[in-house]
Structure formats: C-alpha cells, structure tokens
Amino acid sequence: MGGVPTLKLYNTLTREKVDFKPIDPDNVRMYVCGPTVYDYAHIGNARPVIVFDILFRLLRHVFGEQKVTYVRNITDVDDKINARALRDYPGLPLNEAIRHVTEKTETQFLEDAKSLGCLDPDVQPRATDNIPQMIDIIDKLIAKGHAYKAGGEVLFDTKSMPDYGQLSKRNLDEQQAGARVAVEVHKKHPGDFVLWKLSADHEPGWESPWGRGRPGWHIECSAMSGRYLGEIFDIHGGGLDLIFPHHENEIAQSRCAHGTDVMANVWMHNGFLQVEGRKMSKSEGNFVTIYELLHTEKFGGRKWPGDVLRLAMLMTHYREPIDFSIKRLEEAEHLLSKWPVPGDVQGEVDPAIVAALSDDLNTVAAVQALHALAQKAAGDPALRGSFAASASLLGIVPQAVELDEAVVHEVDGRVRARLELLKAKDFAAADRIRDDLLAQGIQLKDGKDPATGERVTTWDVKR
Numbered sequence: 001m002g003g004v005p006t007l008k009l010y011n012t013l014t015r016e017k018v019d020f021k022p023i024d025p026d027n028v029r030m031y032v033c034g035p036t037v038y039d040y041a042h043i044g045n046a047r048p049v050i051v052f053d054i055l056f057r058l059l060r061h062v063f064g065e066q067k068v069t070y071v072r073n074i075t076d077v078d079d080k081i082n083a084r085a086l087r088d089y090p091g092l093p094l095n096e097a098i099r100h101v102t103e104k105t106e107t108q109f110l111e112d113a114k115s116l117g118c119l120d121p122d123v124q125p126r127a128t129d130n131i132p133q134m135i136d137i138i139d140k141l142i143a144k145g146h147a148y149k150a151g152g153e154v155l156f157d158t159k160s161m162p163d164y165g166q167l168s169k170r171n172l173d174e175q176q177a178g179a180r181v182a183v184e185v186h187k188k189h190p191g192d193f194v195l196w197k198l199s200a201d202h203e204p205g206w207e208s209p210w211g212r213g214r215p216g217w218h219i220e221c222s223a224m225s226g227r228y229l230g231e232i233f234d235i236h237g238g239g240l241d242l243i244f245p246h247h248e249n250e251i252a253q254s255r256c257a258h259g260t261d262v263m264a265n266v267w268m269h270n271g272f273l274q275v276e277g278r279k280m281s282k283s284e285g286n287f288v289t290i291y292e293l294l295h296t297e298k299f300g301g302r303k304w305p306g307d308v309l310r311l312a313m314l315m316t317h318y319r320e321p322i323d324f325s326i327k328r329l330e331e332a333e334h335l336l337s338k339w340p341v342p343g344d345v346q347g348e349v350d351p352a353i354v355a356a357l358s359d360d361l362n363t364v365a366a367v368q369a370l371h372a373l374a375q376k377a378a379g380d381p382a383l384r385g386s387f388a389a390s391a392s393l394l395g396i397v398p399q400a401v402e403l404d405e406a407v408v409h410e411v412d413g414r415v416r417a418r419l420e421l422l423k424a425k426d427f428a429a430a431d432r433i434r435d436d437l438l439a440q441g442i443q444l445k446d447g448k449d450p451a452t453g454e455r456v457t458t459w460d461v462k463r
Helices: 043-063 079-088 094-115 131-143 172-177 217-229 240-258 290-295 306-314 326-337 351-358 363-379 381-393 405-423 427-439
Strands: 008-011 016-019 028-032 068-072 147-150 153-156 193-198 213-215 233-239 264-270 273-275 322-324 442-448 455-461
Touching: 008 264, 028 043, 028 217, 043 068, 043 094, 043 233, 043 264, 043 273, 043 290, 043 306, 043 351, 043 381, 068 217, 079 094, 094 290, 131 147, 131 153, 131 193, 131 217, 131 240, 153 240, 193 217, 193 240, 213 217, 217 233, 217 240, 233 240, 240 264, 290 306, 306 326, 306 363, 351 363, 351 381, 363 381, 405 427, 405 442, 405 455, 427 442
Parallel strands: 028 068, 028 233, 233 264, 273 322
Antiparallel strands: 008 016, 147 153, 153 193, 193 213, 442 455
16 A cells, blocks of 8 residues: 555444455445435535545545545436426426436436535446346346235345344334234235336336336445445445345345345445434425535525535534534534635645545544644645645645635725725724635735835735
8 A cells, every 4th residue: 555554344234343445446436315306415415525526536536546436326207206297297297207306306416416525426327227237137136036926016035134134233023013014914924025016007117027117226236236336345335324124134135145145345434414403304404405505595594505514514423423413514514614625736745634544434633633734734835745646535625715806895995994094104094904804704915015115915806
C-alpha cells in the first residue's frame, strides 16, 4: 500500500473491526443497496449515499482509481412503485405509469447524489434489466432443495440452511415465535421468504418457469451483485435497517445458490438518523427529502447547500446514530466558512486525514484534521494544494459565495468609504465599516499597490 495505513473496517458479520484485505488488490469490489425509486429520497437515504461515497473515494486513493468497482443498484420493480404509479397516473396503463414514476424518481435521486458531492458508482444496474439472472438463481435454489413452489409463489426454505441468521444473529425459533402463521399458511416455515410471485394481468410481470410474475425484493440484489462483482466480493454496504431481513436473505440466496461460505467478506452498515431528536416520519411532520433541503425553505426556513449537508453528516461517525438538526447544519456551515477556497492548485493528501479514514471511516477525526489544515493553509499559500487534495478526498470543495451585482456595488462603495476614512485618520469609523461587513460575512484584506505604494483593499465572502 506504499506507506498508506492499514485500512480497518468494522464487519457486521463478525462484530469486530478487521484489517481489510481485498480478494484481488487489482479489482476491489463493493456493492451498496440503492434506492427503491417510488418517491424522492429523504435525508435518511442521504446518509448511506455519503458514507459509501467516502469509502469509495478512500479505496480509490489506497488501491488506485482504476482498481475499484463500485456497484449501487436501482430497485425499479416493487409493489410500492405499483401503488405510486396507480395514484399519480390513474389514466395511464400501469406499465407506462410505472415508467413515469421510476424515471422521474431515479433522475432526481442521481441529481441529489451529485449535489451532495458524491461520485457516480461504476455501475448502477436497474433491477428490471437483471430478471434473467434472478430466474437463474431461483432455478439453482430449487434444484438444490433450498426453494419450493407454493401458493402462487416460489419461496426460500430457511430450514434448508443450517446457519441462516448469522448476520443478524437471529435464529429461526425466535422468528417463528413472532410470525403471523395464519396469514401465510402456504409456507413450510414462517420465516420462509418470497423469491418469485405471480403477477395479475394488470401488474408488471416477466415470463418464468413458474409463470408470469415478478421477483421478490431480496433476490434482486443477489442477482445484480453476482452479475457485476462475482459470487464472492469484498464489501457489501447499506443502512442498519437492512441487516434483517434484506441482507440476511441476500446471503442465504447467494450462498445456497453458489455453494459458497460467504457472499461478501465485509458487511458494513450506517446508523439510524433522527430529525431534531425524533424519528423521521410524515405523521411527525419532520419528513424532509434531500430535494426539499437543497431547493426549498422547508427546513429551518431556508435552503441548505449540498456541501453543508454532506459535512453535517460527516461530523458523526457512520456507525453512530445521528440527530439531524438545524443546529448541526449551522455548525457545519460555520466550519465551512472558515475554510479557504482551494482553487485549482493540487497537492498531496494530508496523511492525518488518510489515517483517520483508514480507521473504520473515522470522518469525525478526518474533519478535525482538515479543519486544522485549513487554518494553516489560510496563512500559508504553500499548503493550499494539500488542503485542496484533502478536502477532495472527503468530497468537500469549499466554494466562494456568489453575490448579485447590487450587493457587490454596495460592498465596493463601503470599501471606498472606509479607505477615505483611513486617509482622514478616522480609524474608529473605518473599523466600524470593517466590523459591520465582517458580521455580514464580508472579509476585508488590506495591502499595498506595488506600483504606487498606496493602500488597497480587496474583499471576499465567507459562507
């Protein structure tokens, strides 16, 4: 790794922090569960998008940009999508209505991710483009005695897998105790889950050996990860809420179909998000989408820039719960206001930041190290390149704030007035102008004209 610290990651599967050793250092492979595109992504969805973008950037930094493959899927077949299509486009045939919903929502998700400073994954497969791969896995599971047909469905037989539940640490007896057996009498065991279900004539469906139908949720990710990353890959990520049942069932399907001991070597999960100390929900009135945060005044009576939202997320360790609040956004914005605009210069990433991220993505320590570097770079132009490279590794590029012409004209006028006061030696009045402007985020910088030796004043905007 050429002097780079050993990368340590917390593995949910083993409940311990481990040294990360890729299967193939020339092809490091990561899969992360992406959105189900039936509605705009909310700020809770933003957290895994940002967290695993940081990991993607770090892996590229450590192993090389061309040696990392990041796959994040798009779930575009789901009963929630069907319901939203019927609600929003009642006059259209269902399949056409579904296309309207998924295309609009996917486009907005990708725009949101870009606004949050996230790189595009290498592959973003849609579930509906991978139906043959899903059918192939289900075929294998049936042939190997891990799946069965019942009640118009193909189901995974959880009892057929002796170590089912190792990710969530749940055993089948615990699951059965709370299962609604009467509702699902066609199942052999209450914990069995759907791989394929038949579709009514008005529902989206694909031909299969078991009739025209559509896939269950879990099989989609098994098919897409296997197609683009192989039967065993390095890292699988997602939110804490996906451990059970989604990731547990992915593991079951993939391992039993392929006959492997693991599906992914390292499983990573980000913590939950609350809003102002409460669980986010529409009934609580605190449900906020990324789009609303960036483009409307719903949260705190104003719009929030994407880099502020990103930094606010990075100020909490990814495995810890995060309380998303106006105060936290204001803290992030204040911190950004103290950082220099890097410009086009480039340099080497600060080793302290790489070391922090290499310790299970310790973004809290990384942000602290970046802030210390920013303070040094403000007074030492030679450090601007290192600051620029370090900020880029965190996906943060401090921007100069743009002002309209009227404001620029007003500030220029006050700067000229201050210069006249300084010439008249009315320093108290000159200082009041400087302090008033600073309170508005306008920082003055005094210097001398190299040709005439006269005082000149320039200014820039702090966020």
